[in-house]
Amino acid sequence: MISKFKNVLVLAPHTDDGEFGCGGTISRLIDQGATVHYVAFSWCEESVPQGFPKDILKSEVKNATSVLGIKPENLHILDYKVRYFTSKRQEILEDLILFRKKINPDLIFIPSINDVHQDHMTIATEAVRAFKNRNILSYELPWNNFKFSMDYFFKLSENQVLTKLNSLSQYKSQIAIRNYASEDFIKGLAKVRGTQVGTEYCEVFEVVRIIS
Numbered sequence: 001m002i003s004k005f006k007n008v009l010v011l012a013p014h015t016d017d018g019e020f021g022c023g024g025t026i027s028r029l030i031d032q033g034a035t036v037h038y039v040a041f042s043w044c045e046e047s048v049p050q051g052f053p054k055d056i057l058k059s060e061v062k063n064a065t066s067v068l069g070i071k072p073e074n075l076h077i078l079d080y081k082v083r084y085f086t087s088k089r090q091e092i093l094e095d096l097i098l099f100r101k102k103i104n105p106d107l108i109f110i111p112s113i114n115d116v117h118q119d120h121m122t123i124a125t126e127a128v129r130a131f132k133n134r135n136i137l138s139y140e141l142p143w144n145n146f147k148f149s150m151d152y153f154f155k156l157s158e159n160q161v162l163t164k165l166n167s168l169s170q171y172k173s174q175i176a177i178r179n180y181a182s183e184d185f186i187k188g189l190a191k192v193r194g195t196q197v198g199t200e201y202c203e204v205f206e207v208v209r210i211i212s
């Protein structure tokens with residue numbers, strides 16, 4: 001089933017959401033020959049702690065996505081302001097439609113429709129609107145998901161989990177404020193999801209739509 005996805009688009013409201021939600025799966029898709037595009041809608045200058053350059057997340061997302069195997073030309077960084085996506089809903093929809101035409105993806109990863117963060121919810125809602133006729137899966141961010149339906153499991157090798165960890169470790173400016181970027185948490189969650197389906201490691205997704 002996974003091999004049918006050749007051209008994949010990951011929508012990350014903020015730098016690092018895509019790596020947290022589906023970093024292992026991105027690594028597996030690339031291992032299997034897919035092209036993966038990554039759109040970060042904000043480089044989050046408001047989230048940079050004192051002492052770091054304001055645009056550090058731009059270079060960190062470049063490093064993190066490159067560790068996953070995403071080519072530099074397939075990384076797209078936009079500059080929406082954190083927490084104000086709701087007021088830019090129409091511009092975001094128009095950007096998504098441009099990406100649909102330019103990339104023509106056969107699978108799109110988005111946050112959950114039930115994600116409680118307003119920016120994540122905006123991206124999820126507008127993506128469902130823009131990609132009505134495509135395969136869409138929502139990734140898991142447990143700290144933001146009050147409800148999450150575990151529908152679609154991607155098995156991961158230990159190496160793919162380690163690649164996800166290595167990717168997240170590129171976010172040096174966020175280490176002190178993101179306790180869920182720890183090896184314990186990332187490996188533990190992959191192990192829990194794997195155990196649910198009788199394998200070692202997985203990431204799990206909500207199915208918004210699968211067409212086959």
Ligand SMILES: [Zn+2]
Nearest residue numbers: 013014017120
């Ligand atoms: Zn986010």
